[in-house]
Amino acid sequence: MSLDLKISLLPETSQTLSPQHKKLNKLIDQIEQQKQDLALWQNAQTDIQSYIHLKLVPIYADLHGLWFKQMQALWQHLQQEDFSKADTAQIDTKLTKLAQTLKKSKNLNTAQMDLVTEVAQFYAQAKAHSQNKKKKKAKDTQQSFDEASQENTAELEDWQNHDWDAEQWNDVQDNEQYQQQREEHQRKRLQQKREQAERLAEQSLKTVYLKITAMIHPDREPDEAKKIKKTELFQVVSQAYDQQDLFYLLKLQLQLETNKGLSPKVLTDEHLKFYKMALEAQSQKLASQIDDITDSLHWSDRPKAKNMQVKDVYKVIDADVVALKEQVKWEKERLKYMGKVSGVEVLLENNVL
Template structure:
């Protein structure tokens, strides 16, 4: 059965070794070979990262999720236990406030990973304590009302309403006027400074907007130029696929075994074309050409240049796929930066999370056993603060 080779080395006439063949190649052919080998490595990396993502997802669902579910169940039991304590035991004002805060925090932790309908009792308790918290804060003094009470103060003692004559000191009046004048100038200065800061900020935002527009315009021009440059390369890719399709079309084959072989190769060619995998198409062309006893002669540099554009674009796509898999792993394993994602760091992070969840579940289980009376509840609230 025909099978594409693992690499797409451009061949020359004769039985030369690989090193001597490389010396006989043109710079364009050597560049094509180097990029082909790079893509082969990138494909392997993509497969490895894909496999790691699948492994991580399996471990999360198989080991971490049961630990998270156990944690949520025990937190729910603790919430119900503390709620019953708030109804049964006499608590001080501080203890009541602290207990309400603990219950609200625990409810938020449980409901963060669930919908209210999934745990209606916890949602009901949460709403109850939120309402009590809001009602308690309603009776607190409002700071905005305090300045209004200043108008109820008695009149200035320097004025005697009975005689109708204001008894005041001229020096005090001068001092008050000077103070008011200085205060007015300070307010004006502050307003002017604020206006200057505002204008400065507006100019800065305008400059940033112009720079952003220039960047977007430059990017549009680069994208347009790239599309124009890629058009011939895309055409060459399509032509290569069409040639392979003409050679491999199974309906034109009379031999049943060859028809099966060509059907398989045609499927490979179609998948390679749909994913813009020029290297895969070239490898298939190598296999088909040798099977039909046709020499795969040296490609012209102009054609290799078009192939190189396709390979370069495909290499960028593979890099993006690798980065996407790393970002996915960083999110799944709570790793801060994508640059820190490696196979070892991912496995280490999963083990750390499993260990922490196991310890926390054990601690909660012990707390549920200990919180049996008012004394234990009060000690728990002091420790929680």
């Protein structure tokens, strides 16, 4: 269904548009573009997913397999060998990151996932124990501070600094947890906005539909020729209502009111407010639908482009393929060192574990 219903395109009113009407026409243009963009993304989505499956999935499978072998090797070394406190902290940090990443993997078998879960649970329990210990130490520290003399102050600071290395790897998890909570909060806010827009669009849809049917209902038309035309239009309107096409119905309402002689000068502020509110709800809903598709096609750690185009997705995929292949090569070399304790020590010395 397509109708050219922008008031600004009507010759008799082109010179009398108010600023509010100009904004309304701008919003109509925006929605027209959004509808085209949504159709483009919907048509491209399947092809892009197939391209991802072909290009990226095999590389991620190799990468996750390498990370699992690294985790397995480090976990065994940690159980069997004695490392220094600083080296143990680095290994703990690495194992925590690997376990957290692999928990989300779909490329590991059941036995491998069992080990990943075991490692992840171990560090989760260690973190909880460390946090409880920190609270107890903080309480004891405060009591000691209240009772201690100035001669004991330096000793107290030394004791506090002594605990920092042991908690270094916990800071990584704390930061990751904060980021996860922040992302979850943003997702909830976005979901609330979407739900609000959907409710508003649904209410507006019914209101506009009733107004249109009141104007064009065939049973109220005595002229047989006009009755036939109104019957056809009524069927189209009913189809648009069933498809929840608020945008089409609202544009049709504007056209019908204009055809009845209700010029832009006569449209009230209440009309303009309602049209703008309804169209903004429709625009937000379309934007959400586009975001849902583009989010599903965005896996990179880099922020998603604000106005991402289909061609941009393919460019990102190709760039990631190159980068991931290089990473796989490096992870294979790193795994060779992790096979022996002496190799792990080399990685630790060079801060490339």
